[in-house]
Amino acid sequence: MEMDAATELMPESKLKAHEVSVFYGEKQALFDVSLNINDKSVTSFIGPSGCGKSTFLRCFNRMNDVIPSCRVQGQIIMDEVNLNSPKVDPVLLRARVGMVFQKPNPFPKTVYENVAYGPRIHGLAANRQEMDFIVEDSLKKAGLWKEVSDRLNDQATGLSGGQQQRLCIARAIAVGPDVLLMDEPCSALDPIATSIIEELISDLQNRFTILIVTHSMQQAARVSKKTAYFHLGKLIEYGDTKEIFTRPQNEQTEAYISGKIG
Amino acid sequence: MNDHHEIVSSSAGVAGLYNAPTSVRMAHIAAGLKKRRAASKRLRIYGIAAICTAVGFLCILLTTIISNGYTAFQQTEIAVTIDVPADEIVDANGAIDVEKSRNYNWDGLVKRSFRKAFPEVTGMLEQRSLGELLSANAGYDLRLQIEAAGVVPTGAVTYWVKSSDDVDMLMKGRMDRSIDEKKRRINDAQLVWFDSIVADDAIRLAFNSTFFNAADSREPESAGVLGAIVGSALALIVTVVLALPLAVMAAVYLEYFAPPGRLTDFIEVNVNNLAAVPSIVFGLLGLAVFLGFFGMPRSAPLVGGMVLALMTLPTIIIATRASIRAVPTSIRDAALGLGASPMQTALDHILPLAAPGILTGTIIGIAQALGETAPLIMIGMVAFIVDVPASFTDPATALPVQIYIWSDSAERAFYERSSLAIMVLLLFLISMNLAAVMLRRKFEKKW
Numbered sequence: 041m042e043m044d045a046a047t048e049l050m051p052e053s054k055l056k057a058h059e060v061s062v063f064y065g066e067k068q069a070l071f072d073v074s075l076n077i078n079d080k081s082v083t084s085f086i087g088p089s090g091c092g093k094s095t096f097l098r099c100f101n102r103m104n105d106v107i108p109s110c111r112v113q114g115q116i117i118m119d120e121v122n123l124n125s126p127k128v129d130p131v132l133l134r135a136r137v138g139m140v141f142q143k144p145n146p147f148p149k150t151v152y153e154n155v156a157y158g159p160r161i162h163g164l165a166a167n168r169q170e171m172d173f174i175v176e177d178s179l180k181k182a183g184l185w186k187e188v189s190d191r192l193n194d195q196a197t198g199l200s201g202g203q204q205q206r207l208c209i210a211r212a213i214a215v216g217p218d219v220l221l222m223d224e225p226c227s228a229l230d231p232i233a234t235s236i237i238e239e240l241i242s243d244l245q246n247r248f249t250i251l252i253v254t255h256s257m258q259q260a261a262r263v264s265k266k267t268a269y270f271h272l273g274k275l276i277e278y279g280d281t282k283e284i285f286t287r288p289q290n291e292q293t294e295a296y297i298s299g300k301i302g
Numbered sequence: 303m304n305d306h307h308e309i310v311s312s313s314a315g316v317a318g319l320y321n322a323p324t325s326v327r328m329a330h331i332a333a334g335l336k337k338r339r340a341a342s343k344r345l346r347i348y349g350i351a352a353i354c355t356a357v358g359f360l361c362i363l364l365t366t367i368i369s370n371g372y373t374a375f376q377q378t379e380i381a382v383t384i385d386v387p388a389d390e391i392v393d394a395n396g397a398i399d400v401e402k403s404r405n406y407n408w409d410g411l412v413k414r415s416f417r418k419a420f421p422e423v424t425g426m427l428e429q430r431s432l433g434e435l436l437s438a439n440a441g442y443d444l445r446l447q448i449e450a451a452g453v454v455p456t457g458a459v460t461y462w463v464k465s466s467d468d469v470d471m472l473m474k475g476r477m478d479r480s481i482d483e484k485k486r487r488i489n490d491a492q493l494v495w496f497d498s499i500v501a502d503d504a505i506r507l508a509f510n511s512t513f514f515n516a517a518d519s520r521e522p523e524s525a526g527v528l529g530a531i532v533g534s535a536l537a538l539i540v541t542v543v544l545a546l547p548l549a550v551m552a553a554v555y556l557e558y559f560a561p562p563g564r565l566t567d568f569i570e571v572n573v574n575n576l577a578a579v580p581s582i583v584f585g586l587l588g589l590a591v592f593l594g595f596f597g598m599p600r601s602a603p604l605v606g607g608m609v610l611a612l613m614t615l616p617t618i619i620i621a622t623r624a625s626i627r628a629v630p631t632s633i634r635d636a637a638l639g640l641g642a643s644p645m646q647t648a649l650d651h652i653l654p655l656a657a658p659g660i661l662t663g664t665i666i667g668i669a670q671a672l673g674e675t676a677p678l679i680m681i682g683m684v685a686f687i688v689d690v691p692a693s694f695t696d697p698a699t700a701l702p703v704q705i706y707i708w709s710d711s712a713e714r715a716f717y718e719r720s721s722l723a724i725m726v727l728l729l730f731l732i733s734m735n736l737a738a739v740m741l742r743r744k745f746e747k748k749w
Contacts, residue, residue, distance in 0.1 A: 101639065106635075131642075145636045161643075208636070211636075
């Protein structure tokens with residue numbers, strides 16, 4: 041992957057996690073994770089199942105709030121605001137931090153309505169023309185416009201899996217977020233759809249700060265600039281993706297990326 | 303790892319068949335196979351037998367109801383030649399004067415005209431006995447016929463007037479002529495007259511329209527189910543209007559907003575318990591609270607609907623919660639992830655997707671309420687009401703209650719009418735359940 045000289049010299053942190061711990065009832069799922077996420081770049085979280093990487097990802101848009109027994113400690117700072125503070129309205133936060141889920145989950149509505157829903161609830165479009173523009177622009181950014189421009193009024197559930205996932209990305213983009221969270225976005229897709237999404241992620245990193253959870257180490261190596269390796273709820277190693285995959289500092293990381301565990 | 307499953311020994315002696323040659327093992331399995339097949343065949347036979355029994359009983363029930371009730375579709379009418387005295391009921395312009403018509407003695411006219419066909423009957427008791435062949439409401443029916451026609455014909459015209467319910471039963475073959483006269487509701491003289499009327503072809507079975515456009519009456523031939531149907535409909539409208547929004551809101555709150563804890567658990571348990579409370583208890587509650595405390599009108603569909611709403615509430619809550627839970631969490635995540643508030647998520651996505659289930663639950667709850675008698679009896683909807691209710695506060699009765707009242711009546715003719723009313727009720731129930739199935743098919747979305 042091409043390295044941007046400026047960012048490499050002066051990495052600017054978009055998000056700073058400080059001693060984040062997550063509990064499900066009595067059980068602790070995440071232990072004091074601290075890391076900085078670079079702006080306008082892709083950061084991937086890898087690790088075996090149940091290592092807490094998805095849980096950590098969901099801290100960035102407070103999706104853990106939905107789970108009644110879940111408790112999050114520590115701080116996540118974005119633009120000098122602690123996202124984990126009770127003063128932060130999750131509705132506002134989620135307009136800035138979009139999310140794409142593991143399984144493509146379009147609403148059972150038309151393609152147009154799927155993309156328009158976010159801008160509509162936030163009142164981002166004053167009229168139909170503006171909404172049309174937002175929908176078209178978002179679909180273009182998600183690389184889906186050419187395929188669906190003539191069937192915007194078809195049911196979104198009729199699209200293929202890969203198209204549905206790109207529609208979900210367009211839907212998240214339409215709200216105009218700074219950060220995109222992707223929770224194993226390709227795990228339900230075939231290799232071709234996966235490579236299209238990966239290309240899309242590479243394109244999108246110029247506009248968004250992207251955090252991606254993935255099971256595929258190849259994917260992490262292909263798309264991300266930095267990689268964090270989690271194991272049993274702890275952050276084991278965090279660094280440049282190249283470094284992690286070629287010269288891991290930690291034995292556990294090395295064992296995982298060489299396929300010995302996980 | 304294997305702490306709990308330590309293998310004691312792997313020698314052939316201990317492991318038995320496990321270590322035996324394949325052929326021996328297969329022979330053993332094959333030997334047992336026959337037994338297993340027999341067992342599953344037996345189970346299948348038991349299942350078929352159970353279904354046959356259930357279907358058989360259902361058939362017996364339906365056959366009984368239909369064979370008892372189908373004759374109520376028709377009503378016996380007797381031809382009577384009547385010369386209506388026009389000057390008694392028309393005004394100066396020749397149009398029928400309703401006031402005059404109402405005061406005119408139609409009963410006397412019908413009976414007098416009828417007696418003319420039997421000049422040999424002269425004794426007063428005999429004449430009265432003859433008059434009993436006609437419906438007690440024959441005069442009223444004639445008046446309605448004439449007023450509906452709008453003109454008073456000149457000269458003698460033959461009108462078909464309803465027979466009494468006893469003649470009706472005799473005509474339909476539901477009365478045994480051979481039993482002792484004292485035990486018969488029609489005496490020997492009446493039988494002779496009846497036979498002569500039949501011989502003259504002055505009697506017929508006509509479609510019983512009264513049954514479908516009148517309310518209750520003391521005379522079976524004048525009784526209808528329309529009052530009860532309207533009463534039921536009014537009560538059910540109140541039920542839906544009250545129960546549906548309350549139940550859906552309660553279900554959404556319990557599913558999405560209720561903080562987990564003892565209070566929520568307590569409410570949940572009690573919602574489920576309420577669904578099992580005997581309906582008469584709801585009737586008592588309605589009697590004590592709505593009638594006793596709030597002083598609402600007795601026998602009114604409004605109160606009936608409120609009581610039925612209480613009864614239906616838990617059914618709809620449970621159905622709504624189940625269908626909300628059936629909406630994939632991925633949809634909820636998608637909406638929340640976009641920054642939709644919990645209320646927007648519920649209204650824009652969850653409820654539309656849960657709507658088929660909510661509708662089905664509601665219709666089933668309403669169908670249950672339609673068939674409910676006990677709570678309505680407690681709040682006085684068991685009254686004898688001869689008018690079709692026109693508003694929510696008019697005294698009314700309901701279909702199942704009407705069936706209950708008729709089945710309790712002495713007249714044989716009410717027996718067939720209650721069977722027909724049961725058919726009407728079943729028709730409503732079946733069509734409601736059909737509607738539930740069709741709505742679900744129509745609105746169900748795949749994802």
